[in-house]
Amino acid sequence: MNFDLTEEQKLIKDMVREFAENEIAPSASERDEEERFDRGLMFDKLGELGLTGIVFPEEYGGAGADYISYAIAVEELSRVCASTGVTLSAHLSLGSNPIYLFGTETQKQKFLTPMAKGEKMGAFGLTEPAAGSDAGGTKTTARREGDSWILNGTKIFITNAGEAEIYVVMARTDKDAQKHHGISAFIVEKGTPGFSFGKKEKKMGIRSSPTMELVFENCQIPADNMLGKEGEGFKVAMKTLDGGRIGIAAQALGIAQGALEAAVNYAKERKQFDNPIASFQGIMFQLADMACMVESARLLVYQAAYKASNGQSYTQASAMAKLVASETAMKVSTQAVQVLGGYGYTREFPVERMMRDAKITEIYEGTSEIQRLVIGTNLTR
Amino acid sequence: MKILVCIKQVPDMESRFKVDSAGTWYDTTELVWRMNEYDEYGVEQAVQLKEQTGGDLTVLCIGPDRVKETMKKALAMGCDRGAHVNDPDYATRDPFEIGAIIAEYASDKGFDVIFTGMQSQDRGSAQVGVLVSELLGIPAVTTIVDFVLEGSTVNVKRELEGGIKAKVSVTLPALFTCQLGLNTPRYPTLPNIMKAKKKELLSIPVQDLLKVAFRLETVSMQLPEKKGGGLVLEGDAGELADKLITILKEKTGVLAK
Ligand SMILES: Cc1cc2nc3c(=O)[nH]c(=O)nc-3n(C[C@H](O)[C@H](O)[C@H](O)COP(=O)(O)OP(=O)(O)OC[C@H]3O[C@@H](n4cnc5c(N)ncnc54)[C@H](O)[C@@H]3O)c2cc1C
Numbered sequence A: 001m002n003f004d005l006t007e008e009q010k011l012i013k014d015m016v017r018e019f020a021e022n023e024i025a026p027s028a029s030e031r032d033e034e035e036r037f038d039r040g041l042m043f044d045k046l047g048e049l050g051l052t053g054i055v056f057p058e059e060y061g062g063a064g065a066d067y068i069s070y071a072i073a074v075e076e077l078s079r080v081c082a083s084t085g086v087t088l089s090a091h092l093s094l095g096s097n098p099i100y101l102f103g104t105e106t107q108k109q110k111f112l113t114p115m116a117k118g119e120k121m122g123a124f125g126l127t128e129p130a131a132g133s134d135a136g137g138t139k140t141t142a143r144r145e146g147d148s149w150i151l152n153g154t155k156i157f158i159t160n161a162g163e164a165e166i167y168v169v170m171a172r173t174d175k176d177a178q179k180h181h182g183i184s185a186f187i188v189e190k191g192t193p194g195f196s197f198g199k200k201e202k203k204m205g206i207r208s209s210p211t212m213e214l215v216f217e218n219c220q221i222p223a224d225n226m227l228g229k230e231g232e233g234f235k236v237a238m239k240t241l242d243g244g245r246i247g248i249a250a251q252a253l254g255i256a257q258g259a260l261e262a263a264v265n266y267a268k269e270r271k272q273f274d275n276p277i278a279s280f281q282g283i284m285f286q287l288a289d290m291a292c293m294v295e296s297a298r299l300l301v302y303q304a305a306y307k308a309s310n311g312q313s314y315t316q317a318s319a320m321a322k323l324v325a326s327e328t329a330m331k332v333s334t335q336a337v338q339v340l341g342g343y344g345y346t347r348e349f350p351v352e353r354m355m356r357d358a359k360i361t362e363i364y365e366g367t368s369e370i371q372r373l374v375i376g377t378n379l380t381r
Numbered sequence B: 001m002k003i004l005v006c007i008k009q010v011p012d013m014e015s016r017f018k019v020d021s022a023g024t025w026y027d028t029t030e031l032v033w034r035m036n037e038y039d040e041y042g043v044e045q046a047v048q049l050k051e052q053t054g055g056d057l058t059v060l061c062i063g064p065d066r067v068k069e070t071m072k073k074a075l076a077m078g079c080d081r082g083a084h085v086n087d088p089d090y091a092t093r094d095p096f097e098i099g100a101i102i103a104e105y106a107s108d109k110g111f112d113v114i115f116t117g118m119q120s121q122d123r124g125s126a127q128v129g130v131l132v133s134e135l136l137g138i139p140a141v142t143t144i145v146d147f148v149l150e151g152s153t154v155n156v157k158r159e160l161e162g163g164i165k166a167k168v169s170v171t172l173p174a175l176f177t178c179q180l181g182l183n184t185p186r187y188p189t190l191p192n193i194m195k196a197k198k199k200e201l202l203s204i205p206v207q208d209l210l211k212v213a214f215r216l217e218t219v220s221m222q223l224p225e226k227k228g229g230g231l232v233l234e235g236d237a238g239e240l241a242d243k244l245i246t247i248l249k250e251k252t253g254v255l256a257k
Helices: A007-033 A037-046 A069-080 A082-102 A105-116 A233-270 A281-309 A317-345 A351-361 A368-380 B039-055 B069-079 B095-106 B130-138 B190-196 B238-249
Strands: A124-125 A141-145 A148-159 A166-172 A183-189 A195-200 A210-223 B003-006 B009-011 B033-036 B056-062 B081-086 B111-116 B140-150 B153-159 B165-169 B174-178 B201-205
Touching: A007 A037, A007 A069, A007 A082, A007 A351, A007 B069, A007 B190, A037 A082, A069 A082, A069 A233, A069 A281, A082 A105, A082 A124, A082 A148, A082 A166, A082 A183, A082 A233, A082 A351, A124 A148, A148 A166, A148 A183, A166 A210, A166 A233, A166 B033, A183 A210, A183 A233, A233 A281, A233 A317, A233 A351, A281 A317, A317 A351, A317 A368, B003 B039, B003 B069, B003 B130, B003 B153, B009 B069, B033 B039, B033 B069, B039 B056, B039 B069, B039 B111, B039 B140, B039 B174, B056 B069, B069 B081, B069 B190, B081 B095, B095 B130, B111 B130, B130 B140, B130 B174, B140 B165, B140 B201, B153 B174
Parallel strands: A124 A166, B003 B056, B003 B111, B056 B081, B081 B201, B111 B174, B140 B174
Antiparallel strands: A141 A148, A141 A166, A148 A210, A166 A183, A195 A210, B009 B033, B140 B153, B153 B165
């Protein structure tokens, strides 16, 4: 048993922290305010650093690093800007990883390699108006016509939509099969006729990350773009989300870490009643609790990442990490606002943004209720 | 082209420093370590030179085992191999000993170019680079902010006081000490971080290279006394501006005198 990061993991942490502080942090609040995604900064630069393909083998343009390194990267980005953190997580875990896990060699060469290199960005379309937590309720259809599939339907709340070049999309290929069995996964490229984008969501947080609808109207894609076997789309989606939860857990951890540091720094500087507020036990104890929560979440996140890298089953571990880290992010960022008092409530300080950003981590890639359902079902079956 | 870059591992300058029990250096427990800032410019310049010439680049660092972590960063930035001079007592050595260790290492290797930082962020003696060059009998150009190789000549800009720069040409072999403004050090990319672990990192016991005795001894070290707070200027806008301009001229280099 060893709790130390490896030399590479430490180098990666230092590098991403330096990059995040120097390049990502300065515009974080402005991008939030303007609800503006900056592709050059939030994706292309990550590609230049080799972060966009961090866990994939070198033969597919990746860096061949482990999942802990990936979690560290998302954590460090999210510590200063949760929108940048989720951009990477959605691209890597949701857009690219299903192609790595289920793609044919040709699909990996054609799609995964440019994605890992950061030349093309990925996204994942599962959610629909009537299929949220209940992903089996997918209504989007795919109909076979000769050498093609014809897609019809709408996906909502899709991260990286509009910007991404490559979309992994779930659609029903068999209306008569039982709910989960009639779904298949497809790779759809931006620019395919019949594929367009609907409205852009106006959100509470992660406002610098675009969330949009995907609209398919008789969208014709080559039969070769089916990902995995026909009827196995639900399995593709669930496996993808297992990995994705590590990314979101790391995002939540980063938000919590950022909020904790902001609160500690402020409490040491701010004086009331002639003393730094950090010297009041009422504040100091809050900071202590926050630090304990962050550290517990970190252990769970790294543990889930460790299992993912070492060929162990990690469904349970990633659900636990995601649940605990997201609830930690929410609690710690809310307390950070409290520690900063009125200043924390203003947009002059980053903690109100962190609090708004934290909320989504309890919702996407399976709500906290769904994580409890996953964990509880595993426990009691 | 054979290139050597010398780096030092120093504490994060944001750390809270305590004087150690011997009273001659800072306490090294619970510190976060990183590469000396000026050495990062050295590594960046060395890597650029290697890329320009297809040269061979060695990074050298003196210190205990933990300095290997900082050396890995230099390897990930593009150095070809590391020479770790294993020396648990490095911090108490004077600049002459450090310079002599490096010169001894370099003496039979035929380096065309040697880079060091202008000074270290912790000791700040600014002597090691020039001592190495003196011991090797090659010229040193200090505090460089620009470096251009043309044939076997290097044209550099040196930073002088008050923002003035001097152009200097030197024929190789030569040593250069690097100053802020020389370049922007690159981030080590993920693939290069992964490759760094496969690069050679040779460890040499300090006894093999240390053949001189120290000439300076640190007698004692104290933290500075706490100074009073900032200066509050008073008066109307015109007076305030005059006072501020006077202070900027006299106490800083922001305005020309
Ligand atoms: C900003 C943002 C980005 C997103 N990005 C993506 C993306 O890239 N790709 C993608 O496919 N989707 C994405 N989503 C969708 C997201 O994953 C869903 O919103 C989420 O899964 C919840 O679905 P829902 O919104 O339909 O809520 P519902 O499923 O309608 O849930 C409503 C409430 O009921 C609870 N609930 C539901 N079922 C149960 C149950 N069985 N037991 C107990 N409680 C239950 C939920 O926990 C929740 O509290 C994104 C959403 C947002 C807001």
